[in-house]
Amino acid sequence: MKRFSWDEMMNRYPAFFAIILLVVALIINFILQPNMFARDTLNSNMRVFLPMILLAAGQAIVILGGGIDISVGGIVSIVNTILATQVGLNGSPEKMWTFVLVSLGAGILAGAINGFFIAFLRLQPIITTYATSFLYVGFALFILPNPGGGIPAEIANVYRNTTPLGLPLAFYVIAVVLLIWMYIRSTRFGNYLYAVGGNAEAAYETAVPVTWVLFSTYVVSGFMAALAGIAITMLSGSGNAEIGVPMTLTSITAVVIGGTALSGGIGGVAGPVVGAITLGIIQNIISFSRIDTWWETFVKASIIVVALAAPGVINLLRRKKV
């Protein structure tokens, strides 16, 4: 009997495969673009990846708890339109801070609405958040019907160009996110998350406050989506009610590439963070490999499918050998 095997390891280090994938992607990217680790290149890449990294981290929490959040893009849009309309292109840093707080509140509120319907009314997550995604994008359009507005360029530049100790700002944000996750992972709440995602009924019988745990995952996701919304607003400097919409499905792909199972209870947040970076790097690879334009979409999607399939192929080969 080999109980401490591959499965055990994948369970313990869910990000393992995601990291291998990232390293492979980085190596390919480096071959194609030798200056990719130069300070400027690194920074310009990381600041672009950061919104998706934050979004994927929040999505990962929901998915770990056994749910899914299709409304994160809508929340990003709300935050973006709030900042773009309320701070404005000529706003002051104080105003920015105020509305950053308001945005975070809005994200938490939106997450709480999802959580209320899913945890307390026990509606199915995928269709509920699909419905609320209409609410949220609709609300964003209500705030800002036509693209426009924005935040002051100086504030956006802080986001774009801050590189403490020569490292991109995003590195620090990622480090903070991962540290917080590692802490949460080793608290009771972390255990609750895995228990609820793994077997909600057993968790309930064990006196885990299942409803509140579920609720909180959506609140966390709403909060992280708000952070992502702030990041993308800082990146783009402008307002557009549809800005978040295409981000939702990417965030789910990032989570899965990061080794967190959609069935819940397996994985973590580090993997999805790595997954989000990997997706960005794949885009770079496509861009620097000079493949025929018309093949770009196809090749990119195929690479993603192959990346998703790789763990399965390895498992299949392993099983054959046994």
Added chain:
Amino acid sequence: GTPATPTTETQATQPPQTGQQPTQPPVESKGPPFTIGISNPFISSEYRTQMIASLIEINKEYMAKGLTTELVIESADTDVAGQIQQLQNLMAKGVDAILVNPSDVNGLNATLQEAVSKGIIVISVDQELNVPGVYNVGIDQKEWAKTSAKWLAEKLGGKGSIVLIEGFPGHPANVARMEGVDEVLSQYPDIKVLAKDTGKWDEATGQQVMSNFLAAYPNLDGYWTQDGMAIGALQAVIAANPAKFPVGVGEGRCQFLKLWEEVLKDRPDFETIAVANPPGVSPTGLRIAVNMLLGKQVDKSKLGGVNGLSFVIPVPIIVTKDNLQQGLEICKDKPDAYLLDGIMTDQEVLNTFFLK
């Protein structure tokens, strides 16, 4: 209704911003061949595929002359962050000029300015931006819409009930166009707009919306719509088969012209109009970029737009019943989704926009 990827099919004028003066860094004198980058964040539309295809085609001319290298094209469906990444990658590849079809009117500002500050010539095609140093190349959306709206009003003899099917509400191009339509209609008080809805710039939705309208208003006199939705609307009319076909606005696409020809067989009195919305503005933009790289001086007095850096391209072709055959002639060996186009020649570009 899905929160779909915004169909940035067309360009726009944009609400004027605080008057910033165009700041143009000196273009380094570097000889040919030049490398030109393309950033396109949305490829799932025929307008865009035709745009990319004709860019590649036109660039071949310059390559043959040794003026440019192969285009560096970044073209895939992506979001705002993705397009910023596209632009950053183009900069990292050291291109001399960038043609960008922006997915967001302001979202790329900082990135584009960075490119401008690196001495790269940046041209926004199909969508007017207000960024210092960034040129715009495209048609005048408002005028474009007014052409067909005026035609419709006159065909109706200045009275009747109509419906409007617009593109994405809030999309700059749509906003400009609807402004134009409103402007025209305000001069015809006897034309009543019964309803207005979005067809999301796609044929199927346009068809769906039009069938709803036809069910609710069986005695419609006319309808105004734009782009791909027009063919959907006409299909809906054909399916509903009302006693009298409403007068409708069409589009400059071969498919539409062929359908039009077919309808005329049964309904010889059917009236519609097709005003081209040419993807060719992008290759025209490419010509402008190459000439600028070659050191030719732009005649600033010929430029307009919000930041005074817009090259306004005239609408190349308008098809009505009178010249339908001519339009069909163009379509003879073109694919069905082909949009009636017009790419200015090098000479036309030089004559129109550059100092002699």
Added chain:
Amino acid sequence: MSVSLSARNIVKRYGGVVALSDGNLDVHSGEVVALIGANGSGKSTMSKVINGVVVLDGGQLLLDDKPVRFSSPQAARKMGIATVFQELSLVSKMTVADNIWLTREPLKSSGMIDRKLMWEKTEALLDLFSGTFKADLKPATLVSALHPDEKQIVEILKAISLNPRILILDEATASLDSRQVERLFELVKRWKAEGKAIVFVSHRMEEIFRIADRYSVLRNGKTVGQGDIKDITEKDLIQLMTEKEKVFQFTKAASGEDTSGLDHPIYLEVENLTTETLRGISLKVRQGELLGIGGLQGQGQRDLLLALFGDIPYEGKIRIKGEVVRFKHPRQAMRKKLALVPGDRAKEGLLYIRSILDNFLLPSWQNYGFPLKMKLAKRDALTISERLSLVMAGLMAPVSSLSGGNAQKVVIGKWLLRDPDCYLLDDPTKGVDVNTKAEFYGLLTELSQQGKSILFYSSDDDELIGLCDRVIVLHDGKIRAELQGASLTKENLIAASMGVSNGGEA
């Protein structure tokens, strides 16, 4: 820490099903109360009422003579009530330690879980059952990697780690082997001495009489008798449970004759069967023979049946009526007229949310043409349900509305519809009440008289001895003994199970 708990006139309905109509239970410090009843009589429901998992529709709970109302399992736990759930309450993707200490993880001052301490505490708990499980059951093992008996032990440890005042054991012994049951009983005695109050649910009479002080009998959701165990006989208890007079007598054990059917042709022949847990099994089964499979839990019995049914890969040779077969999928085995009643009916035998009809017909739809002849299908299903005296609201009711024993009848019934030649039975009477058990025994005897071959694994030694023509005892993936006729005694069976060979031949 003296404690007493009383449930008075409890009513609990699930939709239209009345699970409890007048449930009563009293339990005090230092005593074990056996909660007894046929399948579906409401024992598990009573447990869930006490521990706050369900909302009661009527009646009253008194804790230390004061009325209480639990709004959630948390509330009940705060009052010192812990439960071993019949269907277990474990999260399989988490480790043993994480499962046991879930919600009560030892924390460091930083608020982080002290995993080291948690593992040590888990080790200490595991020591309670040391020697009765494999060495690779460690605090950090994933529950999904455990065998059913090990999971059951973890579930028990999880409840006891709460140091409860009241402990409910809902069929906690059902998947334990005799050694493990022994250990549990030693512990129960200790807990009793410590003043804990224990509610013990089991279908095994022998266990009840060994461990319980008092009893409380449920019949159709109603408490029909309570009292001291020493004042009642097994026969009376069973009568209370069943209302009926008739209690099953094992025919074979009673007649004492050797019925191995030497004259019948050999149906199934297995040569050197090897899988992950089996290490070379060879055996022969004749037509009409009822071959018992014994041994402790997890000695390869399950693998043997699954391999024969084509569900898991194997090495070795299998012959059916002399013809070599190699099944890669159960449907191939079914074509050769084999049937399998799996060990875990909820997870392997039933489609819970589908109708009884759909469950009965699942293996047989191919025989009903296209479009399916539904009338015929219903008639056939009805015939089977009558033959099994299935208690149900109707064929279209979901299986989830049936009690455990009746659900098990559906698992067997779906095979009767195909009339197989050979039945592979994986502990089919687990968690089934005496009455239903008797019906099963009758059915098995009938089937073997019809010439069907039956491989019958049971965790209940009495069943094997009383019912089978011959019993093979597995130990560590090998046949340790083959008992038959005079050698088929409980002593020999137990000895062989433990790996001691006395009597029979290996």
Added chain:
Amino acid sequence: MRKFSISPPVAAILLAIVLFLLSGFLPNGFGNDINVAIAQATNIVRLAVFLGVIAAGQTLVIISGFEGIDLSAGAVVTLAAILTYVTVKGEDDKVLLALLISLAVGALIGFINGLGITFLKISPFVMTLGMSGVVTGLIIIINHGNVSGKVAPIMTRLIARPLSPDIPIPNAIIIWIIFGFLMWLLLERSTFGKHLFAIGVNRVTAKLSGVNVTATNLAVYSLAGALAGFGGFLLVGNTGVVFINLGQPFLFPSIAAVAVGGTLLSGGKGSYWGTMAGAIVLTLITSLLTTMQMPDSVRRMVLGATLLVMISIYGRQRGFRQ
């Protein structure tokens, strides 16, 4: 609390009727004109046909359980429409060939989905999402020169026109009714259907009862692909033209239609006629919102809220505490 029990499909249809009658009072509704009312009702059902057919495959994969979902349906619809368009070239006798090609290509794509899902254990959500990208990539490769073709007159007559000038029932509706009957046969009166429900509930039980789980799962995804292909074929018969984004707008509504129709998103339980009802309700709401002349933002919010209310009524999952 006595639960009033009404099956979701019935509820959906009742809701549709009530909404429709109420819409008569709207400013632009049918008022008192019975002819307009009938025309509108017919039109709504006709429009629902395409959503309904595209949602058929979705119904099957959702019933098959294990998070079954087909996010590639939109792209497959487009691909099938394009292939039909270029194959038929306006000739009636090529229509059958085009139909076969649509079905076959759809089935092939579905089969590949099935392979990834069953053998490589890729979650259906991301597998089909990735495949959607791959198919879109293919479409762009095929389409970059744009395509030439034409729908055959017979297709237009059979799909987009009424039965006869005197009987104003659109043919599409007749096709849908026949299609619905076939789906019922498949789901309720065939061995395949019974096996499909079985694998949706419990795959171990299914296997041990002789169901070929792998084959059934592969068949479901292939069939879903083929049905999406059929949807594309019908759709192009209605629109008469093709374009890259033809199918995508139908994707998420198809999932919503299944959910509104009462099919359990967790699998094992559901019906196609529920999906038909769901498609009608969704189309009706969209049409109503069109008639109501509100800004896009408000419309989206109303749509989201309506969806939420509908799934709150009967989409609730069982609670842990009973």
